[in-house]
Amino acid sequence: MTLEILKAVELTKTYKGGVKALDNVSFEFKGQGVFTILGRNGAGKTTFLRIIGTQLLPSRGRAYVLGYDVVKESKNVRKNITVMPQEGSTLPPLTPWDHVYYTLRIRGFSKEEARENALEALSALELLEYKDVHADQLSGGLRQRTLVAMAMATKSKLLLLDEPTLGLDPLSRRNIWKVIREYCRKYGSIILTTHYLDEAEVLSDDIVILNNGNVIAKGSVEQLKSEVKEKIKVEIYNGFTEEELRSYGRIVVVGDRKRVLTDERTAQELVNMSIKRGVRVQTSPITLDDVFVDLATEGE
Amino acid sequence: MGIMSVLILGYMYGFLWLRRNLLSMVWLFSTPFTILFLFYTIIGEKALPTAFVGSYLMIFVGAGVSVMGDIVWIKREIKLQDIFVASPLSALEYMAGIALAELFFSSPGIIILLIPLAIMSSSLIAIITIIVVSIVTWIIVSAISFYISTFVPNARNGWQISSILSLILTILPPIFYPIEVVPEILKPLAYLIPTTHSAQILKQCMNLVSLGFNEILMSWTYLILSLLFSIFLTVKMARWREI
Secondary structure (H helix, E strand, O other): OOOEEEEEEEEEEEOOOOOEEEEEEEEEEEOOOEEEEEEOOOOOHHHHHHHHOOOEOOOEEEEEEOOEEOOOOHHHHHHHEEEEOOOOOOOOOOOHHHHHHHHHHHOOOOHHHHHHHHHHHHHHOOOHHHOOOOHHHOOHHHHHHHHHHHHHOOOOOEEEEEOOOOOOOHHHHHHHHHHHHHHHHHOOEEEEEEOOHHHHHHHOOEEEEEEOOEEEEEEOHHHHHHHOOOOEEEEEOOOOOHHHHHHHOEEEEEOOEEEEEEOHHHHHHHHHHHHHHOOOEEEEEOOHHHHHHHHHOOOO | OOHHHHHHHHHHHHHHHHHHOOHHHHHHHHHHHHHHHHHHHHOOHHHHHHHHHHHHHHHHHHHHHHHHHHHHHHHHHOOOHHHHHOOOOOHHHHHHHHHHHHHHHHHHHHHHHHHHHHHHOOOHHHHHHHHHHHHHHHHHHHHHHHHHHOOOOOHHHHHHHHHHHHHHHHOOOOOOOOHHHOOHHHHHHHHHOHHHHHHHHHHHHOOOOOOOHHHHHHHHHHHHHHHHHHHHHHHHHOOOOEO
């Protein structure tokens, strides 16, 4: 039987003051892997993660993590998960070693286990050379990596990482992706939130896209791409009006470019015409980025 | 989980911090010692025994009240509390760990003041009573502070409310002065505050007041009930998980 990592049933959260952060959210994540909740800022990702992480009560609906009800069986959920909060920080005079090692000890790990796990996590996140540096002397990126290490070192069945690569440079982000993949191979599953589409595309076994507190799509990267009927995007830098391009496909204006989502044959036509006019043009298969923009802006 | 987690959290957040940042220690006992100094300067030597009791108790109250500011800061500003909420650690263990850390910060002041109190007290039982009462007071104040902290929306409010709480627990009740000087109309209010009873028992241990058996019993009963109620607040009523 496939392990049910997460099941949300009509999960709704309305904050005091009437702001509805989640509206009847229902979906499941099954099997071991990396599961991503993707969405724009304010889509409800953090609220969702905090509810399934037992830090916030839902207004209505149910959620099950590893088969346990997050409200009624929160003790069982808490034994099996570790969270990394969004925009969390570190305690200034403490070192990355203190943060990772003592958090493990507080969770009940033995000295030996804690030492071993802390070293492994700090090494994986390339923090060993900074392990004894006070957190207030570390860069923001190193502090962020310390938080990821605190979560990874627990080797919990499920990690909930809220924007784990926020504010990191491209190389550090890629290193964290590698560590996340490795974690899933060895220890358990990860549910993460992100608004980085490349991150979701590279990492995810299954993705849910939230928009204004609603699920607007769910599936693997390939499944999501297949939801957009146009498979090719043509990016044209200038030389065409929107009116002219409309007959070739769906248009999304991105900065100084016009992006036309269309089929292969029409894309070829458009390229030929652009070359004739001497207009800069570029074609490529659609990415998750296009799917996201397409879904998130639908009806706008 | 359990006592070991509490001790390690206290060690991590208190002792390690203190070792690397001595300023944290100074501010916690600066106020009690300032008041002690003021009493000595204005009233003279005869004020010292009462001022020692008041300052000693104020350090424990200060440690307890600091729980509020720190917990709000950890929760709202650096957001590390979420890591502990979503772990097997209970609200009571977390509160106890942070409270222990605050006690580490206060420990030099406690030791300094315990020496004259021990010298001036009447017996070994009195010294033990002084220690027990101060620990009970520290737990009560820490637990109440924790409970309130779970409703405070930001760190600045946390520090503001903790200052008010400190005032309510140390200036309003007669810990630095005899209960007799409290106006009659305010006396019932003073008796509602647990630190009044802590101070009364401590003063009895120092032979500064002469309480009857019933008064001692009442003070102890009130302290124990306050202790149970504050733990109830932490375990059952605090907003460990937000709504």
